[in-house]
Amino acid sequence: MKIGKLNLDRPIALAPMESVTDLSFRLICKQLGADIVYSEFVSSEGLIRKSDKALRKMQFLEEERPIGIQIYGGIESSMITAAKISQELSPDFIDINAGCWVKNVVKQNAGAALLKDILLMEKLISGVVLSVQLPVTVKTRLGWDTDNIKIVEVAKMLETIGVAALTVHCRTRVQAHKGDVDYSWIPKIKEKVKIPIIVNGGITTPEIAARVFESTGCDGIMIGQGAINNPFIFRETKYYMQNGELPQPISLNEKIEVMKKHLKLSVIHKGEKRGVIEFRKHYSGYLHSFPNAARIRSELMKFTELEPILDNLDKLLHSDEAEISIKL
Ligand SMILES: Cc1cc2nc3c(=O)[nH]c(=O)nc-3n(C[C@H](O)[C@H](O)[C@H](O)COP(=O)(O)O)c2cc1C
Known part of the structure; x- marks a missing residue:
């Protein structure tokens, strides 16, 4: 599939996720096989105010490419200014969030609110x-709720106005991030438009990923919560799609090594205290298959400094707990 000059063969993207897909997590997922990454969503109003938070979220490294900076907002002039500011950083593309369900965002006529006002969108x-x-x-959803699925007309409109690719989160706004996904709309969209369609929602295993490609005819897929739970999912999915079988389970030792690398990156880019504290949301994803995962996690949660965490992880690396292989 093509996005501008980018040529990507059935890419697997890491979904943009606020407070999760910071630079350190994107780098780790990239190294584990993610083909496209996105910034966390950046508020157009924040960007215009030059807020530290907005500017920080836009930073990326060359090795992350291809990368999209995602912006959101409900005011056209602000979005145009935000897009121009984003362009100065030369990401590979700019992604517009037209799917966020969060009340604060919807209140600003942004995110999923655009699904209620297609003319504004x-x-x-x-x-x-x-x-x-x-x-x-653009990244959007099927519709506001099940009685208002607008995705086919939205896709046609977006193609007409020159949007380069569309990601469809196959849930409605009312569902937020949970609940059943409905991939059946994708072939209907593919029938009507030529722009690449990336499918998102509920892709949590290599088998589901392969099934989504086969059953929908989509051009790419995007993984969100499945990557928090298992950052190795990109590598595993590629192996599964190439070989028709699952790879060897990831060893606990490799999980610890990747976790250490991720934590160190977080500290390098955010400073020690913030880097450690904001990393806490990742403990479960790396540790859930360990025997005594809850105990290990609650011990690690006590620390705000890097060294004691690394020491504890090193101990784990050399203990029996890490020798046991786990099932995917
Ligand atoms: C913690 C969290 C933060 C999110 N932040 C964003 C965001 O900044 N921009 C966006 O387009 N979607 C965001 N989403 C939605 C995801 O990109 C994705 O559409 C959603 O999680 C469904 O995919 P999944 O079932 O693979 O998780 C977020 C989701 C989660 C769980």
Whole structure:
């Protein structure tokens, strides 16, 4: 599939996730096989105010490419300014969030609110497309709720105004991040538009990933919570799709080594205390298959400094607990 000059063969993307897909996690997922990564969503209003948070979220490294900076907002002029500021950093593309369910975001006519006002969505996104040279992609949902599934008309409209690719989170706004996904809309979208369609929602195993590619005819897939739970899912999925069988289970030792690397990256990019504290959300993902995972996690949660955590992980590395292989 193509996004501007990018040519990607059935890519597996890491979903943009606020407070999760910071630079350190993106680098780890990239090294484990993610083909596209995105920034956390950046508020257009925050960007215009030059808020530290917004500017920090936009930083990325060359080795992360291809990367999209994702922006959100409900005011066309602010979105255009935010897109221009993003363009100065030369990401590979700019992604517009038209799917966030969170009340605070919807209240600003942003995120999933755009699904309630397709005319605003069209005006706002077309304003951005016309204002930047970079390709503009969109991430949205099936619709606001099951009685208002608008995704086919939305896809047609987005193609017409020049959007380069569309990611569809196959849930409604009402469902937030949980509940059943409905992939059956994807072939209907594919029938009507030529732009690449990336499927998102509920992809938590290599088998589901392969099934989504086969059953929907999509051009790419995107993994969110499945990557928090298992950052190795990108590598495992590629192996499964190439070989038709699952790879050897990831050893606990490798999990610890990757976790240490991830934690160190977090500290390098955020400073020690913040890097350690913000890393805490990842303990479960790396440790859940360990015997005594809950105990290990609660011990690690006590620390705000790097060294004692690394010491404890090293002890774990050389203990029997890490020798036991786990099932995927
Ligand atoms: C903690 C968290 C933060 C998220 N932040 C964003 C975001 O910044 N931008 C966005 O487009 N979607 C965001 N999402 C939605 C995900 O990108 C994705 O669409 C959703 O989790 C469904 O995919 P999954 O079932 O693979 O997790 C977030 C989801 C989670 C769980």
